[in-house]
Amino acid sequence: MIIDSSNRVSRFNWLKRFPIPRTFNVTTESLIQPGRTWPAPSGATRTKAFDIYRYDPDSGDNPRLDRFHVDLDDCGPMVLDALIWIKNKVDSTLAFRRSCREGVCGSCSMTMDGTNWLACTRFISDMATPATIYPLANMRIIKDLVPDQTHVFAQYAAIKPWLRSKTPEPEKERLQSVAERGRIDGYYECILCFCCTSGCPSHWWNGDRFLGPAVLLQAWRWLTDSRDEAKQERLDDLEDPFRLYRCHTILNCTRTCPKGLNPGKAIAEIKKMIVERES
Amino acid sequence: MHIKTIAPATKAPRPRPLSPNIQIYRPQLTSVLSIANRITGVLLSVGAVGLVIWLSAAAAGPGSYATVQQAIGSWIGRFLLFGCTFAFFLHLCGGIRHLVWDTVHGFELRSIYISGWSVVATSLALTVAAWVVGLCTGGWL
Numbered sequence: 504m505i506i507d508s509s510n511r512v513s514r515f516n517w518l519k520r521f522p523i524p525r526t527f528n529v530t531t532e533s534l535i536q537p538g539r540t541w542p543a544p545s546g547a548t549r550t551k552a553f554d555i556y557r558y559d560p561d562s563g564d565n566p567r568l569d570r571f572h573v574d575l576d577d578c579g580p581m582v583l584d585a586l587i588w589i590k591n592k593v594d595s596t597l598a599f600r601r602s603c604r605e606g607v608c609g610s611c612s613m614t615m616d617g618t619n620w621l622a623c624t625r626f627i628s629d630m631a632t633p634a635t636i637y638p639l640a641n642m643r644i645i646k647d648l649v650p651d652q653t654h655v656f657a658q659y660a661a662i663k664p665w666l667r668s669k670t671p672e673p674e675k676e677r678l679q680s681v682a683e684r685g686r687i688d689g690y691y692e693c694i695l696c697f698c699c700t701s702g703c704p705s706h707w708w709n710g711d712r713f714l715g716p717a718v719l720l721q722a723w724r725w726l727t728d729s730r731d732e733a734k735q736e737r738l739d740d741l742e743d744p745f746r747l748y749r750c751h752t753i754l755n756c757t758r759t760c761p762k763g764l765n766p767g768k769a770i771a772e773i774k775k776m777i778v779e780r781e782s
Numbered sequence: 783m784h785i786k787t788i789a790p791a792t793k794a795p796r797p798r799p800l801s802p803n804i805q806i807y808r809p810q811l812t813s814v815l816s817i818a819n820r821i822t823g824v825l826l827s828v829g830a831v832g833l834v835i836w837l838s839a840a841a842a843g844p845g846s847y848a849t850v851q852q853a854i855g856s857w858i859g860r861f862l863l864f865g866c867t868f869a870f871f872l873h874l875c876g877g878i879r880h881l882v883w884d885t886v887h888g889f890e891l892r893s894i895y896i897s898g899w900s901v902v903a904t905s906l907a908l909t910v911a912a913w914v915v916g917l918c919t920g921g922w923l
Contacts, residue, residue, distance in 0.1 A: 504895070504899065505892060505895045505896060505899070506811075506891055506892070506895050507891060507892040507895070508891060508892075509891060513808075513810070516808070517809075518808070518809045518814075519808065520805065520806055520807070520808065520809070521804055521805075521807075521809050523804065523805065525805050526805075527804065527805060528804065528805075529800075529802070529805065530800065532796065532797050532798075532799050533799040533800045533801075533802070535802065556801070558799055560796070560798070563796060565799065566799050614801070614806065614807065616808070617806055617807055617808030618807070618808050618810075635806070637801055637802060637806055638801045639801065640801055640802060640803040640806070640807055641800065641801060641803035642800070642801050643798040643799070643800060643801075644798055644799050644800070644801050645798065650801060651798060701803075702807065704803075704804065704807075704813060704816070704817075707803040707804060751816060752816075752880060752883050753812055753813055753816040754812040754816075754889075754894055755810060755812050755813050757812075757889065757891055757894065758810055758812050758891065758894075765889055765890075765891075767889055767894075768886065768889035771883055771884065771886045771889060772886055774884070775884070775885070775886050
């Protein structure tokens with residue numbers, strides 16, 4: 504019941520989903536239809552069912568939910584292994600992003616059993632039966648588990664995520680003390696998988712104008728960097744009823760971060776910094 | 783300079799579907815307490831109307847006051863009042879939790895869960911305590 508790190512899968516699942524109709528707030532093109540079932544290969548003894556969101560942009564059909572039976576004796580331990588197994592052995596048209604397979608690239612973020620995480624660092628044994636896999640929540644879908652991230656990356660670009668200096672460039676590198684460098688610990692490690700932004704209810708309703716936890720964590724990463732000299736401009740850009748203040752400290756972000764970072768705390772730091780500069 | 787326009791497509795491109803969000807995302811203590819804080823806030827606004835009715839009845843005279851008292855003392859009245867008491871304490875404790883967060887304290891995931899369950903337990907305990915005190919001192923309404 505007490506979760507002390509985000510990698511803990513909750514064993515106490517009192518509610519699988521909010522008690523609302525499955526069609527609540529869903530437009531017709533996004534309605535999910537029942538899909539087909541793909542049987543396990545003959546001879547498989549230990550199998551597990553995976554319900555996976557499918558969308559084929561060329562078919563003209565709505566998204567559907569396909570059920571795959573994965574042979575666990577022929578497959579690696581992670582959810583990403585199961586997806587690769589399906590693509591290799593069952594349906595080669597299954598589309599998903601992956602690269603590093605060890606939780607450092609942030610490509611394979613998706614909604615698994617209702618929470619966002621990286622498929623490469625989620626154990627199949629931690630998944631419910633049947634396991635459910637959706638693409639990252641609240642994104643426009645290009646194909647199957649591949650979301651269009653244009654909007655969230657545009658939001659990232661909007662905070663100017665680079666060092667902005669006014670003083671003349673030094674001859675050598677810009678120096679930092681160990682303590683100054685320590686201030687960006689817990690923030691610079693973000694891999695931009697957007698698990699937090701996609702899991703933020705406030706971003707679901709106001710994603711067009713609210714920047715979302717991932718981008719605001721990055722904003723704080725630059726605000727607290729001792730080498731950056733555009734603090735006032737950055738705060739001016741953020742001080743907005745929507746960009747920053749649509750964060751209502753729900754903290755789904757901190758619960759879901761696959762890198763164990765704390766976007767909720769970063770946002771609180773920004774709010775505090777704005778209050779302090781005004782006083 | 784003249785730029786040639788690309789020939790219009792024969793049919794409008796199909797809009798990309800939006801992946802499900804609230805329909806499939808798992809309720810967690812974080813999101814449940816957040817929405818509970820909102821719902822209790824709305825309930826308290828409605829309950830404030832009830833409070834005004836009760837005060838107006840008291841100002842209007844003993845007859846109308848007795849009528850309202852009878853309504854509150856009924857089975858449904860007590861149930862609604864109990865709900866309002868719980869909503870009040872949950873909103874109060876949740877509000878204090880948010881005030882602490884505004885000072886950038888208690889953001890470690892463990893602290894978030896401990897403070898969250900504390901809000902639930904404290905508001906339940908305060909509700910029961912308020913009713914025990916109310917029923918004892920008020921002569922069972």
